[in-house]
Amino acid sequence: MISLMNAIAIVRPDDTWGAQFEKTAEVIRRILGDTALRVDHIGSTSVPGLAAKDILDIQATVATEPELDDAVERLTTADWEIRPARRDHPVPGLPTDEIQWVKRLVVEPMYRRRVNLHLRVDGRANQRYALLFRDYLRAHPDTAAAYGEFKRRAAALKFDTVNDYADLKDPVCDLIYLPAEEWAGRTGWAV
Template sequence: MIEIVAYNALWAKDFLQQKEKIQNALEGNALAVHHIGSTSVPHLAAKNIIDIQVTVAEFTNEIERGLNRIGYKRLHHILSDHRPQGYDHLSEKQLSKWFFISNEPAVNLHVRLQHSFNQRYALLCRDYLRAHPYAAKAYEEIKKQLAKHFQNDIDAYYDIKDPVFDVIMSGAELWSEKVGWKPQMAE
């Protein structure tokens, strides 16, 4: 069941606790650990699942073992992110990821390659929504309506949400050029 809940300030605290565990478990293999997704945007309603991005130089078995040791389970069937319209030129490597879940707290963990399109996409969209509260509120309303109409259909929810987020990405790209935004390695 898809449920959008009010912003919870504890999400940031939960992220910091998970970040420390992840960094310790990966022993230097994590180049960066970022809080991403809707729970990373202050005052934005979201699914009560923290999204975390771990940036790595390469995918290694050592990374998977380290995350398994601290309770993260890899979903092996998820190997890449959604390809936005107009980005047909991207290689599979630019969209590749390893995806892990954990239940306490609920976390979706995305392991992505440094300098890849999808690694940048997550950070750019997060920072854009943080800097544009009206865009964030409009996005929140879309998610609430999608959850209301597709409460038990996660595929339909994402079939609509992903292209909407691509529209946000277009605005975020223009904003990044205007302000000189660059992804930061430290949170």
């Protein structure tokens, strides 16, 4: 469990987050090589105009579960640090099979731009969730603004750990994700 040293800080949107992602993604692609099928900017910093913690969330997609461990090995060799998260929370209405929620989480080398790098398997529910959540918020700025306000208010609460903050956000994200599924079906959205 990661202890909170400082309060969670939600900052104003930064127009340079996209460029910061591109620079960091290039580093990740060099480290992972063909192991990464794709590298995507996800999370709040990937949504224009959305307030966020000043930490880039990035998803690297691999083809199989053994490649998750290969990717972690490549990244830790390059001084990235593995974190304990080994799965995402299951989402109501989506597959409950544990395999759908497996992931690895690594963070940037010391003294580099803050990054949470989520490693997930192609085609699994959690890999799709991150991309659809991002795209739905990009297409629905009023929903993104409401989510940003929730995050600001949630960050003002006292938490013992970052995980406690994330646990509070999970059902709110699911409330956004569930209509995103309907939107995806209606618009023909695909990963």
